[in-house]
Amino acid sequence: MFQVLSDIAGVVIQVLVAEGDEVARGSEVVILESMKMEHPIESGDPGRVAKILVAEGDFVEEGQAVLEVE
Amino acid sequence: MDLKERAARLNERKEKIMGMGGPEKIAGQHAMNKLTARERIDLLFEPGTFVEMGILAHHHSSHPGMKNKETPADGVIAGYGKIDGRLACVAAYDYTVMAGSMGESGEKKVGRIRQWALKHRVPMIWLIDSAGARIQEAVGSMFAVSGSLFFEEVVMSGVIPQVCAVMGPGAAGTAYIPALADFVPMVKDKSFLALGGPPLVKAMIGEDVDENTLGGSKVHCETSGVGDLEVENDQDCISAVKEYLSYFPSHNRESPPAIASADDPDRYVEELLNIVPGDQRKRYNMLQVIEKIVDGGRFFQLKPGWAKNIITCLARMNGMVVGILANQPMVQGGVLDINAADKSARFINLCDAFNIPLVFLMDVPGFMIGSAVEKQGIIRHGAKMLYAVSEATVPKITVVLRKAYGAGYYVMCGRAFEPDLIVAWPGAEISVMGPEGAVNIVFRKQIEASPDPKTAREMMIGEVRKLIDPEIAASHAYVDDIIDPGDTRRVIIRGLEMAKNKEIHRPWKKHGVVPV
Structure with a gap:
């Protein structure tokens, strides 16, 4: 189990x-908007999405977890 | 004994010293996948050009632990030789002799070669593989006299290139040698830098940590920013030192070495039209842009693993050395944060010190804002970059590829920062802020008062967007031209040629109050 963190x-x-989806290393899982740019957040490793921790419209801090992958 | 006999005995003695700490220790060094100090020197210099100084140096300690101890060359090999036909000085710590520990005689040698490098204006290279100060000789308050090597490094800084390759441990005070040097390659899994090694850390603060986690190449090349380049092995490390120096003059009163280029300076680069996406919010890899415009697609990145939202690299354009500072939209959208500002400021200072012209490839949404970065001191770090770009008097060429927002536009050498040429690509966005931000601030009350705030906001954003157009800046002659992106290489090269004899005089001062 690991968490995918936002880098911005x-x-x-x-x-x-969606929860239950398989992700590969480098798969884009969430798109953030910040500073006039789109920022795709990628999964660091392969796995299955266990839990989605954010919803569209949420503000996330740098370093905040957006997904849990197992 | 006649002179012939004396000479023979001397040669025999030197031969023995060349054997360093002996076959067993050498085998140990090789077993760690490390070259010996002498093998490293052989790779560094052109064959037959190395002249050693102080080979006969030895310890003179009366410490009981040093009794009957042999210290060939006193654990450090010093001298000079040629790289690409140009002289450079070296001090290579020899791990096979008491773990490369720094003894009194050895440091006298290093001091002499350091002073020689400065006096004769040639680069100084350290090859670090040392356990640090030789405690048997150093412990106690004789420490009061030490420290001159760091003082001298500061005096030499910006006069001659200083390279410190970390090829093994470099604990405690040794860590300041790379910290004060210009270029610090670190060998993967072999190098280690920390102000206090694991035993000291355990004793002083109780933390259990191994060398690699504390100060390995990954830590310093990806997190701390102390290292400039993580390299696979000793061979790659020495190659990196040579390649780095190939872009530098021997000293600050020389121009960097230009070479003949086989790459057409007028080459039209059609691919540039496809690399940068039409959608302004989408990312792309700026490294591809750099590769397409420099000679032969060849460039040398400094700190590629740290603060990846900005690219700092050395390259040639029509044979002329350039330092390229480029935003990287692939990482955090190219937004500038504290580490990006730090990396940039240092790179600008480096290039300016050694007469290397700067090329700014700008696509910057601005400096990061928000409570997290304010606490980190983004204002202070941003000021450092602003300071460096203002202070730099080398030729400066600015190309606005896409975004040029707020203070990001300033620090990437906007018009006010004396670029010798500033051009933009069509569709470039030069503005204090984006339309969304501007509308939220300027028209907040009108939007709130409107019966349909959402539509009103959209409309106002559209109106402000019309004001963000490089042709407006060009029509007021605030940018020199808007160019066909495919012409970028040609335009930069022409600009560099035009700015070759640039001379700038500023008011006299001892030095400014540098924001650090």
């Missing part, structure tokens, strides 16, 4: 996966 503070504009 911003607002969630899209969640690209």
Whole structure:
């Protein structure tokens, strides 16, 4: 089990996966908007999405977990 | 004994010293996948050019632990030789002799070669593989006299290139040698830098930590920013030192070495039109842009693993050395944070010190804002970058590829910061802030008062967006031109040629009050 962390503070504009989905290393899982740019957040490792921790419109801090993957 | 006999005995003695700490210790060094100090020197210099100084140095300690101890060359090999036909000085710590520990005689040698490098204006190279100060010789308050090597490094800084390759341990005070040097490659899994090693950390603060976790190459090349480049092995490390120096003059009164280029300076780079996406919010890899515009697609990145939202690299354009500072939209959208500002400021200072022209490839949404970065001191770090770009008097060429927002535009060498040429690509966005931000601030009351705030906001954003157009800046002659992106290489090269004899005089001062 590991958490996918945001590398920048911003607002969630899209969640690209659902709980139970398989993700590969480098899969884009959430898109944030911050500082006039879209920021895809990627999974660091392969696994299955166990829990989605954010919803569209949420503000996330840098380093905040957006997903749990197992 | 006649002179012939004396010479033979001397040669025999030197031969023995060349054997360093002996076959067993050498085998140990090789077993760690490390080269010996002498093998490293052989790789560094052109064959037959190395001249050793102080080979006969030995310890003179009366400490009981040093009784009958042999310290060939006193654990450090010093001298000079040629790299690409140019002289450079070296001090290579020899791990096979008392773990490369720094003894009194050895440090006298290093001091002499350091002073020699400065006096004769040639680069100084340290190859670090040392357990630190030789405690048997150093412990106690004789420490009061030490420290001159750091003082001298500061005096030499910006006069001659200083390279410190970390090829083994470099604990305690040794860690300040790379900290004060210009370029610090670190060998993966072999190098280690920390102000206090694991035993001291355990004794002083109670933390249990191993060397690699405390100060390995990954820590320093990806997290702390102390290292400039993580390299696979000793061979790659020495190659990196040579490649780095190939971009530098021998000293600060020389120009960097230009070479003949086989790459057409007027080459139209069609691919540039496809690399940068039309959607301004989408990311792309700026490294591809750099590769397409420099000579032969070749460039040398400094700190590629740290603060990846900014790229700092050395390259050649029509044979001329350039330092390229480029925002990286792939990482955090290219937004500037404290580490990006730190990395940039240092790179600008480095290039300016050694007469290397700067090329700014700008696509910056601005400095990161928010409570987290304010607490980190983003204002202070941003000021450092602003300071460096203002202080730099080397030729400066600015290309605005896409975004140029707020103070990001300033620090990436906007018009007020004396670029010798500033051009933009069509569609570039030069503005104090984006339309969304501007509307939220300027028209907040009108939006709130409107019966349909959402539509009103959208409309106002549209109106403000019309004001963000590089042609407006060009029509007021605030940018020199808007160019076909495919012409970027040609335009930069022409700019560099034009700015070759640049001379800037500023008011006299001892030095500014540098924000650090």
